[in-house]
Amino acid sequence: MGSAALGLYFAVLMTVAAGDAPASLTANEHPWGRFLPNTWSIVQTVTVSNIDGRTVQSTQTVRTTLQSVDESNVTLQEMETVELGRRVVERRPQILQYDFFNEPIQENVQIRSGEPVKLMIDRKVVPCAVRIYEQQTSGGHLTTTVWYTPQVYPYVLRVEKVLRSASDGDNVAEQIIRQSVTLVQETSALRAWRGNRRNRTYTLQTVERVGNITRITDARCSWDVPGGLLESTTRELDAQNREIRLSVSRMTNYFAHEMHPTFRTWGTPVEPMVPVP
16 A cells, blocks of 8 residues: 555656746745634544554544744644543643744754746646755754645645654765655646635645555645644554554634635634534
């Protein structure tokens, strides 16, 4: 399954040189950036693991609240609760900051532009600009490459993260510790009139490899809800391609009102609602 998915990636991700690079992204292209502070969403994840022949189930609930949006980043608060059997653990709230490419704001990160390319999405050729993040972490050297365009939502169309071991001299080759690729596989933007801003949906697939473990996540998303995620399924496979863990996530509730003038609702915010499955 993992090899087949990676093979599909290589088939889809053939790129060629493109023309002029698209402009940079703004808050309007971030899945939280169009909303007012105190917009929130709740995502619940049920995980079933096979541990030494035993089946263990846990439930994680994450409430994410938009704190602020400024000229360069988005600030979120995450509150996490984990249920493992009868044990319930509430973790301390975390404050997280992301840039408009949905990458975390961190220190000592070098950012540069790559050569513009074209991606094939939904059998359509989409010109993209490339943004590259380089960072030395305690685990090694992390390179994040982002393919994006302000013309087709969800705007960030592919993300590749590669963590390599730190080189210990010229004679020691760096090894890949962790590698993941997230790719937009379908977006309604390529099947609708450009001016249509309703029912904007897209699907994502992420393939991650850590040692002998492969994780494959398929997600269904909507541009109309904060954070974007409606539901996702993650399968974790071992070296023999056996499923050792299955996680199913679903947005269970959200409250949102937009702030960008093109989309903003000027009336009283509606009551919290449950998205249609």
